[in-house]
Amino acid sequence: xxxxxxxxxxxxxxxxxxxxxxxxxxxxxxxxxxxxxxxxxxxxxxxxxxxxxxxxxxxxxxxxxxxxxxxxxxxxxxxxxxxxxxxxxxxxxxxxxxxxxxxxxxxxxxxxxxxxxxxxxxxxxxxxxxxxxxxxxxxxxxxxxxxxxxxxxxxxxxxxxxxxxxxxxxxxxxxxxxxxxxxxxxxxxxxxxxxxxxxxxxxxxxxxxxxxxxxxxxxxxxxxxxxxxxxxxxxxxxxxxxxxxxxxxxxxxxxxxxxxxxxxxxxxxxxxxxxxxxxxxxxxxxxxxxxxxxxxxxxxxxxxxxxxxxxxxxxxxxxxxxxxxxxxxxxxxxxxxxxxxxxxxxxxxxxxxxxxxxxxxxxxxxxxxxxxxxxxxxxxxxxxxxxxxxxxxxxxxxxxxxxxxxxxxxxxxxxxxxxxxxxxxxxxxxxxxxxxxxxxxxxxxxxxxxxxxxxxxxxxxxxxxxxxxxxxxxxxxxxxxxxxxxxxxxxxxxxxxxxxxxxxxxxxxxxxxxxxxxxxxxxxxxxxxxxxxxxxxxxxxxxxxxxxxxxxxxxxxxxxxxxxxxxxxxxxxxxxxxxxxxxxxxxxxxxxxxxxxxxxxxxxxxxxxxxxxxxxxxxxxxxxxxxxxxxxxxxxxxxxxxxxxxxxx
DNA sequence: ACTATTAACT
Numbered sequence: 001x002x003x004x005x006x007x008x009x010x011x012x013x014x015x016x017x018x019x020x021x022x023x024x025x026x027x028x029x030x031x032x033x034x035x036x037x038x039x040x041x042x043x044x045x046x047x048x049x050x051x052x053x054x055x056x057x058x059x060x061x062x063x064x065x066x067x068x069x070x071x072x073x074x075x076x077x078x079x080x081x082x083x084x085x086x087x088x089x090x091x092x093x094x095x096x097x098x099x100x101x102x103x104x105x106x107x108x109x110x111x112x113x114x115x116x117x118x119x120x121x122x123x124x125x126x127x128x129x130x131x132x133x134x135x136x137x138x139x140x141x142x143x144x145x146x147x148x149x150x151x152x153x154x155x156x157x158x159x160x161x162x163x164x165x166x167x168x169x170x171x172x173x174x175x176x177x178x179x180x181x182x183x184x185x186x187x188x189x190x191x192x193x194x195x196x197x198x199x200x201x202x203x204x205x206x207x208x209x210x211x212x213x214x215x216x217x218x219x220x221x222x223x224x225x226x227x228x229x230x231x232x233x234x235x236x237x238x239x240x241x242x243x244x245x246x247x248x249x250x251x252x253x254x255x256x257x258x259x260x261x262x263x264x265x266x267x268x269x270x271x272x273x274x275x276x277x278x279x280x281x282x283x284x285x286x287x288x289x290x291x292x293x294x295x296x297x298x299x300x301x302x303x304x305x306x307x308x309x310x311x312x313x314x315x316x317x318x319x320x321x322x323x324x325x326x327x328x329x330x331x332x333x334x335x336x337x338x339x340x341x342x343x344x345x346x347x348x349x350x351x352x353x354x355x356x357x358x359x360x361x362x363x364x365x366x367x368x369x370x371x372x373x374x375x376x377x378x379x380x381x382x383x384x385x386x387x388x389x390x391x392x393x394x395x396x397x398x399x400x401x402x403x404x405x406x407x408x409x410x411x412x413x414x415x416x417x418x419x420x421x422x423x424x425x426x427x428x429x430x431x432x433x434x435x436x437x438x439x440x441x442x443x444x445x446x447x448x449x450x451x452x453x454x455x456x457x458x459x460x461x462x463x464x465x466x467x468x469x470x471x472x473x474x475x476x477x478x479x480x481x482x483x484x485x486x487x488x489x490x491x492x493x494x495x496x497x498x499x500x501x502x503x504x505x506x507x508x509x510x511x512x513x514x515x516x517x518x519x520x521x522x523x524x525x526x527x528x529x530x531x532x533x534x535x536x537x538x539x540x541x542x543x544x545x546x547x548x549x550x551x552x553x554x555x556x557x558x559x560x561x562x563x564x565x566x567x568x569x570x571x572x573x574x575x576x577x578x579x580x581x582x583x584x585x586x587x588x589x590x591x592x593x594x595x596x597x598x599x600x601x602x603x604x605x606x607x608x609x610x611x612x613x614x615x616x617x618x619x620x621x622x623x624x625x626x627x628x629x630x631x632x633x634x635x636x637x638x639x640x641x642x643x644x645x646x647x648x649x
Numbered sequence: 650a651c652t653a654t655t656a657a658c659t
Contacts, residue, residue, distance in 0.1 A: 114650060115650095117650090118650075145650085146650050147650090148650095149650045149651080150650055152650090152651095153650070153651075175650095176651085177650055177651050178650080178651085179651085180650095180651035180652075181650070181651050182651095183651085184651060184652080207652090208651060208652055209651085209652085210652095211651095211652045211653075212651070212652050213652095214652085214653095215652060215653070216652095238652095238653095239653080240652055240653045241652090241653085242653090243652095243653040243654075244652070244653050245653095246653090247653070247654075248653095274654080275653055275654045276653080276654080277654085278653095278654040278655050279653070279654050279655090280654095281654090281655075282654070282655065285655085309655090310654065310655055311654095311655085312655090313655045313656075314654075314655045315655090316655085316656095317655060317656070318655095341656085342655060342656050343655095343656090344656090345656045345657080346655075346656045347656095348656090349656060349657065350656095352657095376657090377656055377657055378656085378657090379657090380656090380657040380658065381656075381657060383657090383658085384657065384658070387658095411658090412658075413657060413658045414657095414658080415658085416657095416658040416659070417657085417658055418658095419658090420658070420659085444659085445658065445659050446658090446659085447659095448659050449658075449659060451659095452659070479659085607659095632659080633659085
């Protein structure tokens, strides 16, 4: 006869062998038949296994606990912990409440509070946090090391720095993790000075503390300080230090610095891991650095990281964002194992960006057929696909399907896509009616979408109406005023143009500069309209002069000034620079550097203007060159005088 | 319990 302990050990080893929900259910059936599943030790370990080791077994653990006659604190805590980092942290809170209601003899302990507070932090619910905090005081656990540390993080997430600091100050012996949490709290609340003061006062620092400071300084745009004060001064750097710097540079638009640092990290012998690889691929995707991305792809193939989902998704996104849709399709189709919702959504969005609306929708249906439920982001991509392919009816149908069939409440992003859908198709009244009938108060982005459409379709009255709305919501956006001014210019209302410009000057509104980038020999060259002279810019201008001359002689090109005058520039002196929008400079530079047969790939931060669009078409024909331009809104592929957007953008 | 990573609307 076997004793209890041996049975426990046997069950544990059987549990360990279960890697899927199916296998754990089978084991559970056996345990149930032998009555062993009512043993709290075995039941507790079953829940632990489901909650922490098997990704989709949480709900199984949940229903098991609900039917269990006398769950102990360990079982509750384990489930609360499992839910806290899941997609539904709210279930953590309900489980905590359930524990308090149904089991009078059970008292929540420090584990219960630490885990449920983590859930409240993930929910960013200040209200829930306050209530849980007060309960922890009742139980005398509010100054417990783990509970208090999580409280600091919770208040940080809710951007309540004073609450966080109060918890921190009331602790008798905060450890290094608590200090780190408190520094993170200051940085999350954008108080770099506060973080620095605390960092200096830390009794002991470890690597992580400095990594936190690097992340915070990079996010705050303090690139110099992050580099010199922390990164260069660190006696030991780990992979997190490097990755933080690399993505930090990218966040600030310093793509070459990011790419260089990745090269440097390889040079000093650091082996990339899945996080640093997704990080550098994200840099390539943002920058449109296709050639660099291909080098990273080569490394991924060699090193075996190609079997990791996140790496593959990032690779897919890189090819899509760099305009190489065929490679994106290849990565997608050859993805090992099951494609995740991220893979499908990324591919739908990638196709949509190129204007392949129908193919994007087909893919969406393939996704549904494969049994993956679309989420709110998938629908943004689907609606985006409809709007960029002019599929108005389809768009409306998917919008309804999302609400009625999938029960997803539309967010501002979805409403924005719908407004964009009607706007691009020229149905401005429908767009306006859609906005006024929204069940929530439209935000500035929604109105701005309509304003953009007014500009394209030259609707002065509606534009004035929209600007009144925008004046209430976000009066200081210079882009809106520029747009209105453009609309007046096209309509020939020069007096109004002057009025808008004058009011912009008096309000000191300056336009965010337009820039374009182009990759030559794995280096990104960026161009800003009206930028200072240097060798690269002179080269670009010289090349551009020759190009424009041929366009005028051979293509009958006439510069289109009206409507573009205020697109990239802010003052009178620069008005002459209208023919040198940054994308033209980037194109000219690339034409002078790239060998024949190569594709010119340009990335621009704003929408391309009509004149530049015309120039690109002509250049593609006269110089027999293929140009791929990614602007703020989509891809334009120019070839033999026409564009893939069919002039619909 | 604290740090780094992938998908979308202007």
